[in-house]
Amino acid sequence: MKFLDYYSKFDLIEQYRSANRRLILLDYDGTLISFFSNPSDAIPGDNLMEILCKLNTTKNDLCIISGRNRDWFDKWFVHLNINIIAEHGGCVKLKGQPWLKKETGPNRWKDAVKEVMNKYVRECRPTFIEEKEYAIVWHYRNAHVSQGNLLAAELYNELKEELNNENVDVFTGKKIVEVKVKGINKGAAIKQFLIANKYDFILAVGDDYTDEAMFEVLAPVNDSFTIKVGDDASFAQFNLYTPQMVVSLLEMFTHIAER
Structure with a gap:
């Protein structure tokens, strides 16, 4: 730095x-x-x-x-x-x-992502989902730090496994977990x-x-x-x-x- x-x-x-x-x-x-x-x-x-x-x-x-x-x-x-x-x-x-x-392919992956992310929203109510045209984001900025970090790691791993064959990438950023179309x-x-x-x-x-x-x-x-x-x-x-x-x-x- x-x-x-x-x-x-x-x-x-x-x-x-x-x-x-x-x-x-x-x-x-x-x-x-x-x-x-x-x-x-x-x-x-x-x-x-x-x-x-x-x-x-x-x-x-x-x-x-x-x-x-x-x-x-x-x-x-x-x-x-x-x-x-x-x-x-x-x-x-x-x-x-x-x-x-x-232009990208069909967005069938979105339903699976929202289903998984909604489980984490129910488990930690201050979190929420943001849906975009090419991505879906789980925000946990308002969650307790330790709980948010723990759930983010769990969600990331679950999405990576769930979406292994889809044309999307899974990322972790600043208080977010994001699924985005490849490329x-x-x-x-x-x-x-x-x-x-x-x-x-x-x-x-x-x-x-x-x-x-x-x-x-x-x-x-x-x-x-x-x-x-x-x-x-x-x-x-x-x-x-x-x-x-x-x-x-x-x-x-x-x-x-x-x-």
Whole structure:
């Protein structure tokens, strides 16, 4: 782990200042905003929206890349007219264009997953299930720590066994257990930007296991900076401890005059 200290931050800002074509990839929950007990409460505030608006310049390809679904983005971000990658790459909305959905096979696996997850919800009432188009997530952030961790391990093992022959992957993240269609990840999703454009500055920031595929893809790319929020081991080059530090860094970019 290498914290983004004063000298590293100065270099990052200078690289941003001198660049002519930039790509900025930002996770949402845990990166731009702190986690909430109820995910629907994690709405972007005026300050964050103002910063993102200022970063949406002709030199910048700004992209929010998140596990949230497209309906949520249509509610809160549609007026910004930026690039959005929802559900970790399942749905993509490029600037000024309509949503494009990744075609996958039938979702018969969802019924089996919900049946298993509902057993754990009944056993631990503060937990809940979130169903998306390409994934189903069991959230246990509101459970007692020891009980939540124990049940998460049990659920993960049960789902791995149950879904062994399905076209899905099972993951554990920050207070979640997630089942997601294979091949949908942030690393695959950002490749469209790298193929279509030549950038002399790339910044990617995220906080969870879902962002590691993005960091790994960018590791060999010149002029790229990757930041993990938190102190976990990561493919990212640097760490920042909190979303507030991320927003503060982005705000510094907004004070740089475009040539």
